[in-house]
Amino acid sequence: MSQNAATAYFNYINSQGGICGRKIVYSPCDTGGTADGTTGCLSKLAAQDKVFMMGPSLDFNLDIVQKTLADNKLPWVGSSGLYDQEFTSPWMYPTQIPGGSVGALITTHAVKALGVKRIGVSQLRNGAGPSCTGKVKSTAEALGAQMVSVALNADVETSLDSQVAALKNANVDSVLFCNDPVNTIKFIQAAQRTGWKPIFFGGFVAADDVPQAAGAYGKGMYGLTMYDFYKSDSPGLREYKKITEFYYPNTFHHFYEQAAYVGAAAIVATLKAIGPNVNRTDFVKQLKTMRSFDVGLGLKLDFANLKNAVPSGIILKADDNLQWQIESKRFSPSGAKSSVSESVRPDFVADRTRSRIAPARTF
Template sequence: MAVFAGRIAITSFAAFALLAGSAAGALAQKKYDTGASDTEIKIGNIMPYSGPASAYGVVGKTDAAYFNKINAEGGINGRKITFISYDDSYSPPKTVEQARKLVESDEVLFIFNSLGTPPNSAIHKYMNSKKVPQLFVATGATKWNDPKDFPWTMGWQPSYQSEGRIYAKYILKEKPNAKIAVLYQNDDYGKDYLKGLKDGLGDKAASMIVAEESYETSEPTIDSHIVKLKSTGADIFFDVTTPKFAAQAIKKAGEIEWKALHILNNVSASVGSVLKPAGFENAQGILSAAYIKDASDPQWDNDPGMKEFVEFLTKYYPDGNKLDQSTGVGYSVAQTLVQVLKQCGDNLTRENVMKQAASLKDFRSEMLLPGITINTSPTNFAPISQLQLQVFKGERWVLFGDIISGQVGG
């Protein structure tokens, strides 16, 4: 009996040791930094819900709605997302204030998809000094792809320089003797596009670009700039503006009957928030580039990815306009983040978030154009580098040509 009891005791001890070891192993596998736990992933965001770039606020609202969908479906690896989004009015000093609040007071795991080149530039060094991910910033400035000097910052959308180079390739092929007038926002965003165009034109840039006109976001209207650019006799108008000013530029060019080929940067190519307000009659023949499917294009009516997107808007963001390009962008970047967090598993440290963000292989949000995939690596922090040209006809964009890679240096 004593022997039997002894065996029970030994067996019980072995079982206890095994359970304890398993529990210790499970605990060892779970790693958290500030902002993550067994039940929650806390994410920060900064958007211009007011101010001159308020049209982009839709991106933040779409992100929030998508995370509500994820939470309703059980979260990510059992954890719910807490999404804290603040308004900075597209004002860099306000961005700094909101970033500090998110990191030091709200204690988020990372800041995700904050919008604008000047705002993100203002917190670039701060985020890296704090070693807090500044992930999938909503701006195409080339500087976000600098893993060596800024390992905690990563872009998402195609770079502005890449896009500018693609337009230059088109101009050199189709209109090699053109005279180009450029309107650009006087900050890193505008200058990045201008650099891409000039780099793409190469030696011909000096002779082909006949006017460079910059504007400030504090200006109520850019009408006078459009009139001035028309007077140069340019037959191509390269329009590097955010939505409010893009709508003004399209409308004014129509009013004064400036018949130049109008090339509009992708960030303002939204049918719902730019072209429709400007008047479809003024937008005919505008050229741009795309990487997201356009919900106004009937070719996507029976597309499974588009159907999922429309169903998402109906259920989780009924106020969202499917014709506003920003909803498609917000949806796609949120899906990309969910993939990153799934890859993180139970290791929700800031270091692992960046590691997984830099380990995406041919990932697709189904709102991306066919043939466009998301790829990153420890030396490549530019997830999307492909675009397709499009021309505006009637009430929608019509894609043409092949998917083009505009990688800087490529």
């Protein structure tokens, strides 16, 4: 669905005449969800296809692409933001917030609004997991709470019974998930089998099927969305849904899809600002002038300082029907500095085991 969102946006721009009369070609390459697939696709696109840049993608191996991008001076806008390396590479511009910011946001709400004191963390060993957990710990301590225990899990787990037992035995009052959605679901299901229900709070769960798949114990769980909730009604969300649903009527809205859509919009806004004579150096330079980019979905991105930009988010809560409902207004983590408020808007009117890398080209 992430690929669909970017494709829809580029198709929309092309239908309006493109950029300076030129059309964007967006060509996915299926990695098969493997590191070798990611390496192979990126090598093909960079060396053989000579793409101008990498476009919005959901890929679970983006910690291994930095050298190839640097060697080819190839920018990547709209990456998934699931690895710390995406925020430190001068060639990568993710359109989600870093894992550490996710940890700070969910901890801030858990402690200040829910009053938790003894926090357990279910953490994915790689990706955004470690940095998320690090911020859970420091934010909790700053607010007078404590991260008591961490239960680690790998990308693929048959069950999380042992991790549930570890956190239950640590007598935590809440479990914060610095985890992928699949393992979050498995943890809650395992907790239900033991009859143990602390406060569950997910950092990467803003998709309708997460509480539904978790089952009965998904009721009342909390989750973070970086972008405005996709079921809300605002001008920006109406435009986003109008464009994506026009080209893909049955598309499944979720936060990864929103991130891909925003990445596509950032590419278009940058290319339009440059004009007809485009090169990579000017593209990156222009992209970095967008210090508070927002297409109307709420999250403001600072492309000049992605790692240290002030993050924000909205808390969701699963209702009795296991549907997400908005629980909070948009906020920043405890201790964060105020962020800039202006926005940049483009001129339009309105399954985990597979990954795709998609380049954007103009002709």
